[in-house]
Amino acid sequence: MTYPRFYALLAFFTALAVAAVTIAHLLLSIGYAVPLTVGSILMFVMICVGMFYVGKRTAGAENKFMFTNAFMGITMLKLFLCGSVIAAYAFLGAPENKLFVVPFFLSYLIYTVLEVIFLLKLAGSTSVKAPE
Numbered sequence: 001m002t003y004p005r006f007y008a009l010l011a012f013f014t015a016l017a018v019a020a021v022t023i024a025h026l027l028l029s030i031g032y033a034v035p036l037t038v039g040s041i042l043m044f045v046m047i048c049v050g051m052f053y054v055g056k057r058t059a060g061a062e063n064k065f066m067f068t069n070a071f072m073g074i075t076m077l078k079l080f081l082c083g084s085v086i087a088a089y090a091f092l093g094a095p096e097n098k099l100f101v102v103p104f105f106l107s108y109l110i111y112t113v114l115e116v117i118f119l120l121k122l123a124g125s126t127s128v129k130a131p132e
Contacts, residue, residue, distance in 0.1 A: 001052075010048060013114040014045060016110055017111065020107070020110060021103035025037065028099045030102070033089075033099075033103065033104075044108065051074050051115060055122045056122060059122045059123070
C-alpha cells in the first residue's frame with residue numbers, strides 16, 4: 001500500500017467517523033461529550049498513522065515475525081489507551097449518563113476496520129514465495 005492510498009483511506013474513514021459520531025450526538029443527549037469525541041478521533045488518527053508507518057517498516061524486514069509482533073504490541077497499547085481514556089473520563093468528567101461511550105466506540109470500530117484493511121495489504125507484502 002502506498003502512502004497516498006493510505007492517506008486517502010484515512011481521510012475517507014475520518015469523514016465516515018465524523019459523520020457517524022455527529023449522528024450519534026444529534027440522536028442522543030450527549031453534548032457534554034464533544035471534547036471526548038473529538039479527542040478520540042484525533043487519537044485514533046494518530047494511532048493509525050503510527051501503525052501504518054511501523055507496519056510499512058516491518059513488512060519488509062528480514063525477520064517476518066517482526067510485523068506480527070509490532071501489530072500485536074500496538075494493538076495491546078491501543079486497547080490499554082482506550083480503556084484508560086474511557087475510565088479517566090468516567091471518573092474525572094462525571095458524565096450525566098453512560099451514553100458518552102457510543103461515539104467513542106463508533107469511532108473505535110471505524111478506525112479498527114481501517115487498520116484491518118491497511119494491515120492486510122501490508123501483510124501481503126510480507127509473504128515469501130516457497131521455493132519451486
